[in-house]
Amino acid sequence: MLGFVPEAWVALGVALFLIWRWSRRRRSTPDQGPERSPLVWKDLLDDRIELIARLTPEQRERFHARVERFLREKRFVGCAGLEVTDEMRALVAGMACLMILRPGATLFPELRQVLIYPGPFLVPVTEPDEFGLVSDEPEERVGESWQGDRVILSWPDVESALDGDEVNVVVHEFAHQLDDEGDAGEGAPLLADYSHWSQVMKTEFERLRRHRRPPVLDPYGAESPAEFFGVVTEAFFQRGPELAHHHPALYAVLRDYYGFETA
Ligand SMILES: [Zn+2]
Incomplete structure (x- = not known):
């Protein structure tokens, strides 16, 4: 019987102690990811979006609150095999939220989701050309904004905007979202x-x-x-x-x- 063998009791005690310590460590491990640890995405945005340095302390505070809400409320969807990372989500949310810093601005109320493609994507043509004809061939796009519901972006083009390219597909498409709110x-x-x-x-x-x-x-x-x-x-x-x-x-x-x- 176990009770009469002191070494067995010692071994059991050590085992229980190790299980207790392991379970404590697991419980205290923080969740990873920019949207869950504000400090990480704030640093990332400061690093990649130069304009943030121009905000007043009050605007900065409003900016952070809006990015946080954007990440909580808008759904990101990776398309054509792209896996959306926390970094991508934070950078898109960061650029979009720079556009709604005026007091009283709403957080793109109609927008439900942001779709991200690994590159330019094809869309069917619906608008007639100057001769009144609608092409059968799909057209290549780097961004789209659908009235209300969604914004679609090509990731390499988001990155080139962050690197200072003249074309900024994020602010272009989110400007269409703002436009749709106006009357x-x-x-x-x-x-x-x-x-x-x-x-x-x-x-x-x-x-x-x-x-x-x-x-x-x-x-x-x-x-x-x-x-x-x-x-x-x-x-x-x-x-x-x-x-x-x-x-x-x-x-x-x-x-x-x-x-x-x-x-
Ligand atoms: Zn446009």
Whole structure:
């Protein structure tokens, strides 16, 4: 019997102690991942998104609260075999939330999910071309925004935006989301007063349509007021100093809307 063998009692005691210590260690292991440890994603965003350094302490606090909520409420879906990492989620949420720092801004209320592809993706063509024909061939895209429901992004293009490329697919597509919230028609987000906004945007849109080689704005913005808002938002985030130099009135309108300087 066990009770009469002292060595067996010692061995049992040691075994129980080891099990107790192992279970304590397992319980105290923290969960990993940027969305669960705020310090990690805050450092990552500071490191990759230069504009964060320009925020006031109050805006910074609002920014962190919005990123946290974005990560909690919006679903990320990896497409065509892409596995969405916590880093990808934090970086997309970080760039999108820089666009909603004005007090009272909502967190893209219609948006449910962000789909990420490992590269440019094909979409069926639904819009007729200049001859009124709709192509059978799908078109290649690096980003899309569907009214309300979703934003679709090509990951390598998100990365090049983070590296300073003129094209920023994230702010372009999320500008379409903001546009869809507005009630003043295409190319205008929700605003208290549209008078000055409309005047500046209309003048600058006409100017881009006339310009053969615009110095800052992507000619694609001449397609429609909605694309114009997407394109000028990209210029504001990626080429602030040049935008302020060549289009001071447009820069000022966007600075007042987004709430901070990029020049
Ligand atoms: Zn667009």
